[in-house]
Amino acid sequence: MSTTTWTDEDFAALNARFESASPRAVLNWVFDSFETEKAVMGSGFGASGVVLMHFLEQVQPGATVFYLDTDVLFPETYNLRDKLTARFDLDIVRVHSGFSLDEQAEEYGEKLWEDDPDQCCFLRKVKPLRQYLSDKSAWLTAIRRDQSPTRANADHVEWSEANEVVKVNPMVKWTEKDIWDHIDHYNLPYNPLHDEGYPSIGCMPCTERVGNDADDPRAGRWSDSEKKECGLHLEPETAEG
Numbered sequence: 001m002s003t004t005t006w007t008d009e010d011f012a013a014l015n016a017r018f019e020s021a022s023p024r025a026v027l028n029w030v031f032d033s034f035e036t037e038k039a040v041m042g043s044g045f046g047a048s049g050v051v052l053m054h055f056l057e058q059v060q061p062g063a064t065v066f067y068l069d070t071d072v073l074f075p076e077t078y079n080l081r082d083k084l085t086a087r088f089d090l091d092i093v094r095v096h097s098g099f100s101l102d103e104q105a106e107e108y109g110e111k112l113w114e115d116d117p118d119q120c121c122f123l124r125k126v127k128p129l130r131q132y133l134s135d136k137s138a139w140l141t142a143i144r145r146d147q148s149p150t151r152a153n154a155d156h157v158e159w160s161e162a163n164e165v166v167k168v169n170p171m172v173k174w175t176e177k178d179i180w181d182h183i184d185h186y187n188l189p190y191n192p193l194h195d196e197g198y199p200s201i202g203c204m205p206c207t208e209r210v211g212n213d214a215d216d217p218r219a220g221r222w223s224d225s226e227k228k229e230c231g232l233h234l235e236p237e238t239a240e241g
């Protein structure tokens with residue numbers, strides 16, 4: 001399917017159709033519409049991502065799931081990656097900036113994540129994402145509307161101007177409770193840090209423990225600053241970092 005001629009009306013019609021559709025129905029549409037190798041899911045192995053991977057395996061066994069390895073993920077996150085690799089019939093692919101922490105320290109200083117987190121996210125996440133997606137057509141994500149005000153208006157199907165792909169968000173309507181009920185029901189693996197007061201888990205230097213009663217599902221991320229997103233899901237000027 002060519003996406004170059006899609007109009008706003010095309011996206012509106014799809015989103016009207018998907019507003020009451022299940023994640024599985026949205027995934028079926030993705031793999032009916034795009035070549036399998038051109039439709040990839042991105043994940044940081046959060047709880048929503050685990051649930052989407054569960055559906056993805058059912059709809060398209062062997063599909064690609066990529067993660068952005070910033071070199072500073074938690075050991076628990078790498079362990080979860082290994083468990084998910086063993087559990088699901090999916091191809092979990094590492095995407096890396098090619099820019100080592102030593103090279104970054106030499107060029108920008110030891111703690112770029114403190115001095116300029118937007119630049120650090122651009123180098124270690126946004127830029128590698130853009131490179132990886134440059135030959136893809138569809139990017140699946142597990143973002144949800146209830147995660148933050150910046151995601152409250154997310155649609156099931158969007159055009160990512162920054163990455164020039166169709167962005168598909170099959171979980172947008174699910175709530176935090178829906179996600180955990182699904183994980184419990186199917187006994188899916190999840191990051192044990194969630195049980196230790198980390199509602200949202202990113203890179204180690206930028207994720208803090210906030211306790212289990214935090215109202216904000218993304219509390220603890222860049223908690224010392226106004227920053228709320230790494231830029232992966234912002235369009236398009238802020239995605240530049």
Ligand code: SF4
Nearest residue numbers: 113117120121203206
């Ligand atoms: S989350 Fe923090 S450590 Fe990770 S890429 Fe962004 S600024 Fe750097």
